[in-house]
Amino acid sequence: MSGPQGAVPVDQAPVELAPADGGGDRLRGFAYWLAILMGSLGILLTIDQTFNLHLTGGPIIDTSFYYMMLGLFLSLGFLAYPAHRGARRGIPWYDWVLFAACVGATAYLAWHGGRIVAEGWDLAAPPEAVAVAGILCALALEALRRAGGLVLFGLCAVFAAYPMFADVMPGFLWGPGSDLAQTLSAHAMGVESIIGVPLRTVASLLVGFLIFGSALVVTGGGAFFMTLAEALLGRTRGGPAKVSVLASGFFGSLSGSVISNVVTTGQLTIPTMKRVGYPPHYAGAVEACASTGGALMPPVMGAVAFVMAEFLNIPYGEVIIAATVPALLYYGALLLQADHYAARNGLKGQAGEEIPPLLPVLKQGWHFLFSLALLTYLLLVMKREALAPYIATAVLLGTTLVFGRKRFGLAGVRDLLIDSTRNIVNIVAILAGVGFIVGSLSYTGVGGAFSRELLQFAGGNIYLLLVLGALTSFILGMGMTATACYIFLAVTLAPALIEGGLNPVASHLFILYWGLISFITPPVALAAIAAASIAKADPWRTGIWSMRLGLINLVVPFLFVLNPTLILVGEPLHILHDVATAVFAVWLLAAAQEGWLAGIGRIGVASRVLLGVAAFGMLTPGLTTDLIGAGLLAVVWMGNRMLARPAAPAG
DSSP states (O other): OOOSTTOOOGGGSOOOOOOOOSOGGGOOHHHHHHHHHHHHHHHHHHHHHHHTOOTTSSOOOHHHHHHHHIIIIITTHHHHSOSSGGGSSSOOHHHHHHHHHHHHHHHHHHHTHHHHHHTTTTTSOOHHHHHHHHHHHHHHHHHHHHHHOHHHHHHHHHHHHGGGTGGGOOGGGOOOOOOHHHHHHHHHHSTTTTTSHHHHHIIIIIHHHHHHHHHHHHTTHHHHHHHHHHHHHTTSTTHHHHHHHHHHHHHHHHHOOHHHHHHHHHHHHHHHHHHTTOOHHHHHHHHHHHHHGGGGOTTTOTTHHHHHHHHHTSOHHHHHHHHHHHHHHHHHHHHHHHHHHHHHHTOOOOOGGGSOOHHHHHHHHHHHHHHHHHHHHHHHTSOOTTTHHHHHHHHHHHHHHHHOSSOOSHHHHHHHHHHHHHHHHHHHHHHHHHHHHHHHHHHHOHHHHHHHHHHHHHTTOHHHHHHHHHHHHHHHTTTSOHHHHHHHHHHHTHHHHHHTTOOHHHHHHHHHHHHHGGGTSTTTOHHHHHHHHHHTOOHHHHHHHHHHHTTHHHHHHHHHHHOGGGGTOSOHHHHHHHHHHHHHHHHHHHHHHHTEETTTEEOOHHHHHHHHHHHHHHHSSSHHHHHHHHHHHHHHHHHHHHHHSOOOOOO
């Protein structure tokens, strides 16, 4: 991270396009411009549908619109993502064939969108439509394999075929059977599968937010927020770790992709942490935890929050409000632990000459903050979920042209279009495939049966139900993207929690939190492994420390699902009390984990154990547990002060 002397202004930093995909080098020449053209058409089509502009001469029925989005973006997945590692450069002939097949299949279905709905083709379709449906299903799975990996592909492939053998499955896994033609028709032309909730959410809401995120990147907003975090916290003890927490939280909120967040921000933050004295494994753990929490951090929360709002049938703003306090507790714990570790080990911040002054940074980048504030206002106050990102993007581009130091000409427009297109292609390729899970569970009724089975097994014990739900979420989250994991659990597990009497929003946030824990917890710990490779640290040790730093993430979901005041549901005084005690408990937990207590300094094992018990007492609802926690803190404080006091001289 460069200092102010001779540094490039924050909004003139080089544009870093979304990493991708592994196939970024393939989009060159004709493929590059084709991607820009098709991406532009897809964005224009989405804007037309959102604002009811009728640029095509009249309204487009939703079914046809979704197929058109698949044709424009899913097809590009075969050009952007290689079929295997050896095909990363250049696009072989068979990928062009798959591209053309995807465009042709979706064009056919879009043309017949009205007949699909009116004549019920998802139940009984003409033979040629069944053939096209089979082609689309195969292409959706292949695109998912390329974009989402083998684990997610294998899971979705099993669920795609599940209706054909559901009638021979035992117990709650049983469902009505379907033949091949019926299964293909239901997946490709039904409203629960490929063009189900996940894709509908992308088309109706998420595209606008992906464009806003890309606009921030190409206008220099990413560099600004990184520099702002550095100016705010870089000088403090352990400053680079705190910069990592803030920057990764911001980027993660926009992208929702844990691994790409680690790879993007970690390249800057991890070396700086190591330079001021953080061990490689600790630096990697901080970055892994901070990046994982991005999917939990408002105002964007990646794609998950939008899908959650769709499942719950509530405004997107309500999800943001509910997620705010738990996310702040998580990131507050990370900041405190980084600070206490630095204090205990005598680590300093960055040198003053490396830190840019705060006021010049704000002067150069205030328009980025204004655009983000405007977005939040439109979401929470005006309730304009669909329109908000487009308005915020227009304001961001306009203020950049007038006040920004970075020139935003035709090259900037090109960068914006290709970056937005890559991001949309990625999410469409994954969520179209994930739709197979939702569709199969819906068509067979297994999703509801699983929830009923879980409720019966728990026997009405809500605590056992939550433990079972947490373990299920953790296991299923291994190797899956955050959004894919959430969608699966929202269909299978969330109904059981809600039927058990828990708050619906809290239940959905609970499964999201526990689904993400696998990213920082061995044996999988994908975020920790990615961070360890950058830090040149042992992956297993990095994973252990990631789990330790993210301990609050294991506790908070149980708290807000049992006590919804932490998601701001309840009486104002109760909310204020519970949030305040939770903040206090997070401070105690950080002190216990790192062995450092403000005003005391280093503390021993016994004190750390007592502070840990005090923290859990404060986190548990109830006046008695709060008093026990406060009493234990007093014991630790006074005990350590007395031990530190020099003995009185004899005589």
